[in-house]
Amino acid sequence: MIVLGEVESLILKIDKFLQTYSGNLILNADDPNVARLGKSNPENNNIYYFSVEPYKFATKDIKEAGEGKFCPFCQTRLLYDYYQYSHIGKFSCPSCGFGNNDIYKKAYNVNINQKTFMIDDIEFKTQICSIYTIYNFTASIACACLYKIKYETIQKALSTFSLHNGRLETLKIKDTSTILNLAKNPTGCNVSLRILNEDTSEKELLLVLNDNIADGFDVSWIWDINFDNLNNVKRIITSGKRAYDIAIRIKVAGFDESLIECYNSIEEAINHLYSTNTKKYVIANYTALQPCRNALLKYNSLK
Ligand SMILES: [Zn+2]
Numbered sequence: 001m002i003v004l005g006e007v008e009s010l011i012l013k014i015d016k017f018l019q020t021y022s023g024n025l026i027l028n029a030d031d032p033n034v035a036r037l038g039k040s041n042p043e044n045n046n047i048y049y050f051s052v053e054p055y056k057f058a059t060k061d062i063k064e065a066g067e068g069k070f071c072p073f074c075q076t077r078l079l080y081d082y083y084q085y086s087h088i089g090k091f092s093c094p095s096c097g098f099g100n101n102d103i104y105k106k107a108y109n110v111n112i113n114q115k116t117f118m119i120d121d122i123e124f125k126t127q128i129c130s131i132y133t134i135y136n137f138t139a140s141i142a143c144a145c146l147y148k149i150k151y152e153t154i155q156k157a158l159s160t161f162s163l164h165n166g167r168l169e170t171l172k173i174k175d176t177s178t179i180l181n182l183a184k185n186p187t188g189c190n191v192s193l194r195i196l197n198e199d200t201s202e203k204e205l206l207l208v209l210n211d212n213i214a215d216g217f218d219v220s221w222i223w224d225i226n227f228d229n230l231n232n233v234k235r236i237i238t239s240g241k242r243a244y245d246i247a248i249r250i251k252v253a254g255f256d257e258s259l260i261e262c263y264n265s266i267e268e269a270i271n272h273l274y275s276t277n278t279k280k281y282v283i284a285n286y287t288a289l290q291p292c293r294n295a296l297l298k299y300n301s302l303k
Contacts (some may be wrong), residue, residue, distance in 0.1 A: 227253035
């Protein structure tokens with residue numbers, strides 16, 4: 001039997017489970033693929049939706065590949081007031097009304113630079129901040145509130161929470177600011193590039209792409225990554241087993257090929273990356289992430 005991991009097959013599996021589930025369910029109201037799960041069991045009265053008001057870089061048109069263009073209940077094309085990223089945003093179905101849910105917790109006044117946002121007149125300050133982490137935090141806050149955890153406790157937890165696993169991790173490598181992030185599908189890579197593009201400073205990018213079993217042998221998903229209009233990127237280095245595939249993808253997007261370098265060896269790529277002290281962004285896919293992180297730390301420890 002072939003098990004497909006495509007978005008729709010995953011939704012259907014979760015939906016099947018939820019048909020007989022009546023416990024608390026916290027759902028992203030701004031993602032049609034998630035919000036639809038609120039209808040899996042009409043008897044469940046414990047469904048709580050969260051949402052995030054449009055942030056500074058929200059757009060009227062979709063900028064990246066999306067996975068939810070049509071209403072799952074009546075197949076009408078969904079209408080969007082705005083997109084936050086990918087297909088996440090304020091949507092509604094003009095035919096059956098899907099998308100009009102009561103919101104339990106809504107984040108607003110999102111300030112990516114200040115790393116702050118508000119919910120219920122309370123300001124939250126975080127260590128890491130991008131539009132998708134705001135969604136994750138809002139989901140966590142909705143959950144914490146359901147279980148009566150005080151805002152003061154949540155504020156304290158969020159203000160000190162940081163990741164050390166290569167997921168939007170900030171590193172200093174040889175005194176050069178480096179932001180490392182995992183991207184294992186087009187949406188993940190597009191949000192990483194969104195973070196890069198929202199930063200106006202000069203930067204260089206390292207992309208590491210493997211095609212091991214856990215990554216999937218098929219790397220055609222890289223053609224759904226939006227490499228158009230990279231903001232102030234001075235050089236791109238590619239590495240990993242499929243360094244040349246990702247380099248071709250970037251070249252086809254229109255990036256100056258003379259500014260692209262390919263090295264299959266991650267150590268070699270990192271050596272070349274730090275030949276300048278320009279700010280670095282590093283994006284690595286699933287099996288590439290930890291070897292890349294280890295190589296960065298090892299390089300940093302070299303005298
Ligand atoms: Zn509909």
